[in-house]
Amino acid sequence: xxxxxxxxxxxxxxxxxxxxxxxxxxxxxxxxxxxxxxxxxxxxxxxxxxxxxxxxxxxxxxxxxxxxxxxxxxxxxxxxxxxxxxxxxxxxxxxxxxxxxxxxxxxxxxxxxxxxxxxxxxxxxxxxxxxxxxxxxxxxxxxx
Numbered sequence: 001x002x003x004x005x006x007x008x009x010x011x012x013x014x015x016x017x018x019x020x021x022x023x024x025x026x027x028x029x030x031x032x033x034x035x036x037x038x039x040x041x042x043x044x045x046x047x048x049x050x051x052x053x054x055x056x057x058x059x060x061x062x063x064x065x066x067x068x069x070x071x072x073x074x075x076x077x078x079x080x081x082x083x084x085x086x087x088x089x090x091x092x093x094x095x096x097x098x099x100x101x102x103x104x105x106x107x108x109x110x111x112x113x114x115x116x117x118x119x120x121x122x123x124x125x126x127x128x129x130x131x132x133x134x135x136x137x138x139x140x141x142x143x144x
Contacts, residue, residue, distance in 0.1 A: 019143055021048040025068045025099070027085060029054040029078040033127070037072070037104075040135060046142045056080020060088055063096040070141065072134070074127075075105040075112065086119040100141065104134055 024041060026049055028034045038049050050066055053059035055078050063071065063085075071089070075082040082103065089096050100122040105112070108126035116124055125134045 019046065021046055022069045022138070022142055023048055023050040023067060024070045024072060024138075025050060025059070025062055025066065026052040027059045027071060027073045027077070027082060028052065028104070029074065029076070040131075041138070044135070044138060044142075047138065054078045056082075056084045059085045060096065063089070063099070068097055068099040070102060070138070071099045072102050072104050075103065075107045075116075083115065083119070086116060086121060090119050102134065102137065104130075 024047060026034060026037055026041075028037065034052055038052070041047050041049050050068065051062045053062050057080060059071075059073075059077075059080075062068070071085070073082040073085055077085075082105070086101060086103075089099070089101060101120065102123045102125065103116050103121050104125045104127055106127050108124070108129075113124050123134075123137050125131075125137070
C-alpha cells in the first residue's frame with residue numbers, strides 16, 4: 001500500500017498519543033485585558049483557556065467544577081478579591097483542586113506580593129510591566 005506524504009502525516013497524527021493541554025482559568029474582571037490574555041494564550045500550542053471569572057464567587061464555582069492546571073488571578077475583582085480566591089485554594093484544596101497559582105495584578109507593591117506569597121502562590125506578575133514574563137512562565141510550565 002503506497003501512502004502519500006500527507007496520508008502518512010495524517011495517520012501519524014491519528015496514532016500518536018496527544019499531549020494533554022494545560023487548562024488555564026483566567027480570573028480577571030477587565031473585559032479588555034481578559035480578551036487580550038485569551039487571544040495571547042490561545043496562540044500557545046498546548047494551552048487551553050478553559051474558563052474565566054470576573055468575581056470571587058464565579059472563580060470558586062469554576063475551580064470547583066473543572067480540572068484546572070493554572071489559575072491566573074487578578075487581585076481586584078468585580079466582587080470579592082483574588083486574595084479570597086487564593087485563600088480558598090490554600091485552605092480547601094479538596095474542593096478546589098491544586099492548580100498552580102499566578103497573580104497578575106496592578107497592585108504589585110511589596111506588601112501585596114508578601115500577602116500573596118503567604119497564600120502559596122507560584123508566581124507574581126505586574127500587569128503594567130510583566131505580561132511577557134507571564135507568557136514566558138506559562139511556556140516554561142507546559143508539559144513536554
